[in-house]
Amino acid sequence: MPLEYLSAEDGHRIAINCWPAPGQAQGVLIWLHGMAEHGGRYETVAKAVNNAGWHLYAPDHRGHGASVGEHDLRGHFADQEGWQRVLQDIALVQQNVHERHPKLPLVLAGHSMGSFLALDYAQRHGCSLDGLILCGSDYKSPWLWKLALLPIKMARKRRGPQGTSSLISAITFDAFAKKIPHRRTAFDWLSRDQAEVDKYIADPWCGHDCTTQLWHDLISAMAKINAKSNLKQLPASLPILLIGGDSDPMSGNGKGMPALYQALHKVRINDLSFGHFIGGRHEILNDLCREDVLEDINSWLAQLL
Numbered sequence: 001m002p003l004e005y006l007s008a009e010d011g012h013r014i015a016i017n018c019w020p021a022p023g024q025a026q027g028v029l030i031w032l033h034g035m036a037e038h039g040g041r042y043e044t045v046a047k048a049v050n051n052a053g054w055h056l057y058a059p060d061h062r063g064h065g066a067s068v069g070e071h072d073l074r075g076h077f078a079d080q081e082g083w084q085r086v087l088q089d090i091a092l093v094q095q096n097v098h099e100r101h102p103k104l105p106l107v108l109a110g111h112s113m114g115s116f117l118a119l120d121y122a123q124r125h126g127c128s129l130d131g132l133i134l135c136g137s138d139y140k141s142p143w144l145w146k147l148a149l150l151p152i153k154m155a156r157k158r159r160g161p162q163g164t165s166s167l168i169s170a171i172t173f174d175a176f177a178k179k180i181p182h183r184r185t186a187f188d189w190l191s192r193d194q195a196e197v198d199k200y201i202a203d204p205w206c207g208h209d210c211t212t213q214l215w216h217d218l219i220s221a222m223a224k225i226n227a228k229s230n231l232k233q234l235p236a237s238l239p240i241l242l243i244g245g246d247s248d249p250m251s252g253n254g255k256g257m258p259a260l261y262q263a264l265h266k267v268r269i270n271d272l273s274f275g276h277f278i279g280g281r282h283e284i285l286n287d288l289c290r291e292d293v294l295e296d297i298n299s300w301l302a303q304l305l
Helices: 039-051 082-100 113-128 142-159 166-171 173-178 194-202 212-225 256-266 290-304
Strands: 003-007 013-019 027-032 054-059 106-111 131-135 240-245 272-277
Touching (some): 027 290, 039 054, 082 106
Antiparallel strands (some): 003 013
16 A cells, blocks of 8 residues: 655645556545544555545545654644644645546545545535545534533643543543443444454554544534534535444434434435445444445445546
8 A cells, every 4th residue: 555645834744545546547536534543444445446446545634644743643633723734634635636637536535533524625625526425424413512512621621732531532432332232342333343343453543542632623623514504515516425334323323324414405415325334333344334335335436427
């Protein structure tokens, strides 16, 4: 897997995992990873879409994967404007990819936190995209996100923007874990495939704590992204694919994905598709249903051509 770097305006080096399609390509897919993981984990997706003629580029966000420099803090975007800086990084990656493949359709995709970044980006730059995939995503009313921000603000005040918080862990990852009965590990909420869970646990770039400031960046952004006024900024003609598991603890055991579908439907997105996978947990791309998920992705991509 080739790893390339781009330099952001503030000097940050963006690591990009690159999987080019063999032969004549049909399109380009940029995949945004989730919290406490990295783009290098999407090789299975890359192989599937490569075989269908799509290039795949998966950047590592600030504070994640190979984008963590010698003086960077893992699990931290920035002390200020971290979310905005990551969105600017995505724009830089898109510009670079478009310059390489100016005639190919370009689709933006994201898993979990990456899906929230992708949705925010599409609200701002949707006219530059040919499609959007939101995987393992969620939806809540903005007032609920604002309510969720209160304990995070308390933790940030107590621990500082670069600190981590057991309180935040208790109401997020630990709470997700407790929704899995007879769990073997603290990360069984990610997948029913024990081998994939073990790979995640063994990966030094996965499962790390994120800072109070990153959590603040994320939840603050969610309150804005899920607002109807911002959802209306999406181009009505932008094709959108939603894919998620109906047993995903992160989204209320899968309830967040149908809620997101309804929210997008209400703002009159014309081309909206939804794959809800029975029994699938948070990482459906690493779950027992992965082959069906990848087939859905490739079928949807083919319809864009």
